[in-house]
Amino acid sequence: MADPARAKAVFLAAARRAGFPLAGVAPAAPVEDFPVYQQWVADGLAGPLGYLADRRAALRADPRHLLPSARSVLCVGLLYNSRGPARHSVSRYAWGAGDYHDVLRALLQSVVDEMKAELGAFDHRICVDTAPLLERSLARRAGLGWIGRNTCLINQPLGSWFFLGEVLISLEMPPEAPPPDRCGTCRRCIDACPTQALVPAGNGRYRLDARLCISTWTIEQRGPLPPEARAASGRLLFGCDICQEVCPWNRRAPFTLMPEFQPLHPDPDLAELASLTPGQFRARFRRTPLWRARYSGLLRNAATAMGNSGDPSYLPALRRLASLEDDAVREHALWAIRRLEAAA
Numbered sequence: 585m586a587d588p589a590r591a592k593a594v595f596l597a598a599a600r601r602a603g604f605p606l607a608g609v610a611p612a613a614p615v616e617d618f619p620v621y622q623q624w625v626a627d628g629l630a631g632p633l634g635y636l637a638d639r640r641a642a643l644r645a646d647p648r649h650l651l652p653s654a655r656s657v658l659c660v661g662l663l664y665n666s667r668g669p670a671r672h673s674v675s676r677y678a679w680g681a682g683d684y685h686d687v688l689r690a691l692l693q694s695v696v697d698e699m700k701a702e703l704g705a706f707d708h709r710i711c712v713d714t715a716p717l718l719e720r721s722l723a724r725r726a727g728l729g730w731i732g733r734n735t736c737l738i739n740q741p742l743g744s745w746f747f748l749g750e751v752l753i754s755l756e757m758p759p760e761a762p763p764p765d766r767c768g769t770c771r772r773c774i775d776a777c778p779t780q781a782l783v784p785a786g787n788g789r790y791r792l793d794a795r796l797c798i799s800t801w802t803i804e805q806r807g808p809l810p811p812e813a814r815a816a817s818g819r820l821l822f823g824c825d826i827c828q829e830v831c832p833w834n835r836r837a838p839f840t841l842m843p844e845f846q847p848l849h850p851d852p853d854l855a856e857l858a859s860l861t862p863g864q865f866r867a868r869f870r871r872t873p874l875w876r877a878r879y880s881g882l883l884r885n886a887a888t889a890m891g892n893s894g895d896p897s898y899l900p901a902l903r904r905l906a907s908l909e910d911d912a913v914r915e916h917a918l919w920a921i922r923r924l925e926a927a928a
Contacts, residue, residue, distance in 0.1 A: 585755070586703040592757040598698040599660055602691045603842070605742060606661030607790035608726030608760040612654035612752060617721035618645045624791055629783075631795035631806050643716040649710045650716070651752040656759070658695075658751040659719075659726035660687045661737070662688055662839040665745035673889060674747065675799065675823025678873035682844025686871075688712045688749040696751060707754035712747075720747045727760030734773035734782060734827035735792045740766060743837030744828050766833075782827065791838035798824035801887050803877055808912040809888070814919060819889045821852065822874055822882070849874070854893070857886040858901040872891050891920025896928055 586594075592609055598608035621644060624630065628639040643649040647657050664677050664684065677684065692710045700706065711717055720737045724730060728748075729739035736744040774782045774790065781796035794800045801813050802822050809817070826835055846856070849872075860868070865879045874882065887905050890898035902924070905917035 586706075588756045588758055591699075591703055591755045594702045595604065595695070595757065598695040598702075599658075600694045601698070602695050603662070604660040604691070604695075605838075606659075606723075606739060606746060608659050608723075609757045610657040610659055610726040611759045611861050612647045612657050612723045614646045614650075615644065615718050615721050616725070617718055620785075621718055621721075628789060629793045629795065631793070631797075631800060633794050633800065640716040644718050644853045647717060647722070647750075647752050648731055650711070651707060651754070653707045653754040654709075654752040655755060656757040657722050657726065658753055658757075658820050659723045659728055660692065660695075661687075661723065661728055661739070661742075661746035661751065662691065662750050663742070663745060663838060664747055664842075664845045665743070665837050665839050666845050667839055667848050668847040668850040673819050673821035674850050674852065674874070676825050676828075676850075677747070678822055679847040679850045680845040681842075681848050682842075683871050683873065684747050684844075685712050685714070685908075687842070687844050688747055692749050692751055703755070709752040711750040711752065713749075713820050715750075719750065722750060723748050724762050730763050730765045730767070732765075732767050732773070732831065732833075733771070734831060735790065736828060736831075737764075738831065738833050740825075740833065743834040744831060745834065745837055746820075753917075757851060770832065772830040772832065776826050776830040777815075778818065778826065798826075802881075806881065806912075808884060808915045809885070811919065814888045814916065815892065817888050818836050818892050821854070821857075821885050821889050822877055841876060843870040848872075854886045854890050855898060855901040857882060858890070858905050880910045880913055883908070883910070884916045887913060887916040887920045891916070894924070894927055896924050899924055 598609045607677045620652050625637045648654050689712050723737050732738040738744045781793050782790045783793045785791040862879050902917045902921050
C-alpha cells in the first residue's frame, strides 16, 4: 500500500500536468450535505430533472456505493471560461466544439495512468457529471471552493467557471479542509436572477428551484413551456449564466487556452437555426453540449428568443417553424408571431 502522503503528492503533480487548475482530496465517507440534497428532492425543487431524484438518489449518500473499496475521492476542476462576445445566448460551458465529458474523462484517465505507473495497482472509478455523486459537496470537502448562494462551487482566486470531475480510489490519502464561505452579505446572484430561481433555505443559505431556472427550461424541459416562462427566458437559447456573470469572484476569472472550449457558437443566428434540418442539427451539434436540448428543443428555444427580440424580420422564420409538425415548436412559433405582430 502506497504511503498516503506520497500518493497524494503524486496525484497533485499528475493533476497539475494534466491541466487541472483545481485538485484536492476528499475522504470516501458519508457526504455531509446528503440530507440537504434529500430535502431538496423531497420539496420538489428538482422539477423536470428526474435523473437527480430517481432510484439512484440514495447512492449519493456515500461514494463507496459506487466503489466499495474506495478510501479517497480525488476531486478536480477544469477551467472552461473563454473570451467571447459580451452578448451571448448560449451558456458559456457550451460554447466550444468539444464534449466536456469526453475531455474530462480522458484527462482523468491520464492522471490515473500516471499514478499507477508511480504507485502500482489500485482500484478506481472515474466519474464525470453523470455519476450519482454530490460533486460540489465533495469538491468543497476537498478544498476546491465553497458553495455560493448561486449554488455554484466558487474558488476564491479563480471563480466558478469550472467543470468538476472525480476519481474514486482505493488508496488512502490525507484529505483537505473545506474553505470558509466567502459570499458574506452579497446578494448579487439572487437579485439578478430574472426568474427568482434562487430561493431561501434558512440560515442564510439558498437553493436552486430548478422549476424556475432558465437553464432547466432551455436544456432539460421537454414540450411547450408555459407562457410566463417563454417571456422570462428573454433571448437565451441554451442555458443561463447570469448568476455567475454577476458574481464578484468572477471579475478576475482566468481564461482557458484549451481549444475544445474556445467559442464557436456563443450567439447563433436565430433565423439560421430555424432553417436547420435534423441532419444539419446532428452534423453541427452532435458532439457538443447543445445536443442535450435535442432538435425540437433548440427550435422551440429559437422561436422563443425570436419572439422576445422585438424584431419583425424574424417573422418569415417563425412562420416556417409554425408549419412544422412538432407541437412544442409550433406552439412557441405561433406565440412568438403574435408577440411580434402585437409590437409592430
